[in-house]
Amino acid sequence: MIKRVVVPSFAFAGLLAMALAVGAQGPRGREGFGPGPGGPGSFGPPCTSGCPVYQYTYTRTITQPVFNNGQPGSSTTTTKGTIASYSDGSSYRDVTMTPVVPGRFSSGPQEIIFVRDMEGKMNYIEHVGKSGTTYEEFAIKLPPTQNGNPNWKGGGPGKGPNGGGGNTVASAIVLPDGTNCNAEVTTITRGDSVTHRTYCPALKLLVAEDRSDRFGQSTYVLGPSAGTAPTSFPFTPTGALINGRNFGHGGPGRGGPPPSP
Numbered sequence: 001m002i003k004r005v006v007v008p009s010f011a012f013a014g015l016l017a018m019a020l021a022v023g024a025q026g027p028r029g030r031e032g033f034g035p036g037p038g039g040p041g042s043f044g045p046p047c048t049s050g051c052p053v054y055q056y057t058y059t060r061t062i063t064q065p066v067f068n069n070g071q072p073g074s075s076t077t078t079t080k081g082t083i084a085s086y087s088d089g090s091s092y093r094d095v096t097m098t099p100v101v102p103g104r105f106s107s108g109p110q111e112i113i114f115v116r117d118m119e120g121k122m123n124y125i126e127h128v129g130k131s132g133t134t135y136e137e138f139a140i141k142l143p144p145t146q147n148g149n150p151n152w153k154g155g156g157p158g159k160g161p162n163g164g165g166g167n168t169v170a171s172a173i174v175l176p177d178g179t180n181c182n183a184e185v186t187t188i189t190r191g192d193s194v195t196h197r198t199y200c201p202a203l204k205l206l207v208a209e210d211r212s213d214r215f216g217q218s219t220y221v222l223g224p225s226a227g228t229a230p231t232s233f234p235f236t237p238t239g240a241l242i243n244g245r246n247f248g249h250g251g252p253g254r255g256g257p258p259p260s261p
Contacts (some may be wrong), residue, residue, distance in 0.1 A: 047085075047204070048088070048089040048118065049088065049089065051085060051086065051087050051088065052085050052202070052204055052205065053085060053086060054084065054177070054179075054203055055082065055083070055084040055085075055225040055227075055229050056083055056176060056177070056222045056224070057080070057081065057082050057083075057176075057223040057224065057226050058080070058081060058082075058083060058220065059078065059219075059220070059221055059223065060078070060079040060080075060218065060220045061076065061077070061079075061219050062077045062078075062079075062216065062218040063075070063217050064215060065215075074216075075099065076099075077098070078097070078098050078099075079095060079096065079097045079098075080096050080098075081093060081094040082094040082226055082228050083229075084230075085203075085205075086118075086233070089116070089118045090115075090116055090117055090118045090119065090233050090235075091114075092113070092114070092115050092230055093114040093115075094111065094112075094113045094114075094229075095111065095112050095113070095114070096109050096110070096111040097109065098110075111127075111128040112127055113125070113126040113128065115230070115237070116140065117140075117233050117234055117235040118140065118233070119233040119234045120234035121140045122137050122138070122139060122140060122234075122235075123138050123140055124136070124137050124235060124237045126238060127239075132239060133238045133240075134239045134241070134242050135238065135242065136241070137237065137241065166188035166189075166195075166197075167186065167187045167188075168184050168185065168186040168187075169185050170182060170184065170185075171183050171184075171185045171198070173198065173200075175200070175203075175207065175222065176222050176223055176224040176225075177225060179203075181200040181202055181203065181207070182200075182201070183200050183201075183207060184199045184200075185197070185198050185199075192214050193211070193212070193213035194212055195210070195211040196210050196211075197209045205222075207222055208221050208222065
């Protein structure tokens with residue numbers, strides 16, 4: 001049975017927000033690169049010292065059933081980008097999303113870049129549009145409970161249904177850049193929903209994930225570095241500064257962008 005999914009044109013902003021979350025890699029409900037540029041593919045509060053160092057590309061594909069003019073079909077949203085992590089806790093995430101819904105107009109790829117600059121103590125969000133690039137900035141304020149703890153170790157993948165962590169086994173894998181990792185491979189099952197997740201504890205990095213249920217399928221996979229992330233900090237944003245958003249002011253994680261959906 002095909003589940004009806006309505007995707008009107010005005011819902012594109014919601015799809016983009018979803019892309020930011022899936023580009024974040026981390027399972028829902030956990031902190032890390034999901035809420036903002038806090039640490040690509042990481043879990044737990046942002047690392048601030050002795051952090052993992054890496055740069056990879058990634059691809060996330062989500063396919064959902066839809067009805068188009070009364071006929072069953074599918075919509076596909078592909079999110080591609082670059083993730084990078086630096087030893088001082090700085091991080092970079094480039095998110096480019098291309099939604100495809102048969103029979104519906106698409107404005108084309110949408111690109112947003114998140115940068116956490118620990119040297120400059122600033123977060124940046126760059127919006128790359130057809131008419132030019134704009135950016136927003138806001139100061140970094142570490143959570144009081146973390147207090148810049150250099151011994152932060154991060155956490156593993158998110159918990160499974162009903163608080164369970166799923167079935168996890170150890171597996172030796174090779175990352176796209178040739179790095180060896182003793183990974184944790186977890187399978188989480190709940191009804192018709194099945195998730196397979198590969199996580200590298202040494203890098204605090206989600207390596208691969210596939211998920212399926214009655215609402216569709218999604219896949220996530222890392223790729224080799226494209227060399228597009230910054231090589232040094234402080235970061236210099238591109239385009240015109242937009243003021244007045246006040247991300248994080250009085251909200252969750254003060255001083256940071258809003259949490260992922």
